[in-house]
Amino acid sequence: MKYRIQKIFDRFVCQGADCEATCCEGWKIEIDRESYEAYKKIRGKLGLKLLLGIDPKTRCFRMRRRACVFYNSHGLCDLYKELGRDGLCQGCKDYPRHKEDYGDLQEVMLSLSCPEAARMILEDESFGAWVEKIPEDKGEESGRKLWEVSRKILVDLEKVREVLNQILRDRQIPWKQRLAMGLAFAHDVQRHWDTDEDRTWWVGELSRRYLALGAPERFHRKMQGLREDKSASSPKRPRWAERRIRLAGWLRQMGPMEPVLEEWKQTLDEMCTVLYHEWDWDTYHRFCEEFDRENEGLEQEWENLVLYFLNTYLLGAVYDGDVFGKVKLAVFGVLVIRERCLFVYGTEGKAGREELIKAAWQYSRQVENSDHNLEFLEMDFLMNPLFGLHAMLEALQ
Secondary structure: OEEEEEOOHHHOOOOHHHOOOOOOEOOOOEOOHHHHHHHHOOOHHHHHHHHHHEEOOOOEEOEEOOEEOOEOOOOOEHHHHHHOHHHOOHHHHHOOEEEEEEOOEEEEEEOOOOHHHHHHHHOOOOOOOEEEEOOOOOOHHHHOOOOOOOHHHHHHHHHHHHHHHHHHOOOOOOHHHHHHHHHHHHHHHHHHHHHOOOHHHHHHHHHHHHHOOOHHHHHHHHHHHHHHHHHHHOOOOOOOHHHHHHHHHHHHHOOOOOOOOOOHHHHHHHHHHHHHHHOOHHHHHHHHHHHHHHOHHHHHHHHHHHHHHHHHHHHHHHHHOOHHHHHHHHHHHHHHHHHHHHHHHHHHOOOOHHHHHHHHHHHHHHHOOOHHHHHHHHHHHHHOHHHOHHHHHHOOO
């Protein structure tokens, strides 16, 4: 088993009662079987509290006003107070640290849904760099493969992720074009991923094309041609208005999601009302230009944001083969978070690092901390015309 650990991983320290959005609120916390059996053996007042505070049917802590029953009025955990860290269930011990398993490779990283972890991820000067480790323990646990995967496919996916990282960190290319090139590259890889036996050759060939000298200029000319075609078909509408229409459709598609954040539905409704109804095209465009100028010093943070999504999800295509869908999820996440920041800028006049960090962890908590919501988006990316290649490229105009 080979372990790849995020370079900033060991620097994380929980903020406890000082956290602006505790992980003890908003979702049910599942208890692993080992901890559950240990809790059942505890006697006394704490044992009674555990008996009443755990739902045996779901093996989750019960909730009180959307918070775990052991979350006290001081913003701390009563179980931690009584039993120490060793007395926490595995989920509470691990969060916001999480692992992704790919056969004989395991990647360990921080989750964006924690405010402190989000800050570390976005401010990471190593741009999500990994440290590789081979465990000294050669026992059964260290060598156990949780899933059987094709090593050949995994190597191809690692190459795809490496190329995407290079494209998205090339600051000689405009930001939106980098996202567009990443989408187009993943789309081209997907075509051959599904139909050609010589997948590895095509990954190498497409990598060379997209990283070749002059590739950004050729891609820009191609995109310019698409813009001119669109303008010709809609002469009365500003070219950049298509972007607003697409993003409005994206946010409305998020309406049926499971509300992990209590205020999610209200926030989404307010964003859609202000951005796409109260603001006309010119107002929206003006705020976009102002917002981009305000964010000129946050290139590292925006790059880290998209790299986080790619590092977290892309290798998962080893199981379902959906390379393009993983990159769609990254671009979708970045643009929705940007719309949230734009809304805050337009309504509160704030557009800085703190606003980006908050928008990022809120989005992550609503989307990434719900399997239902992730599956909802994955299905939408496959079936909904809003998320075809050209439709998503128009959202990057």
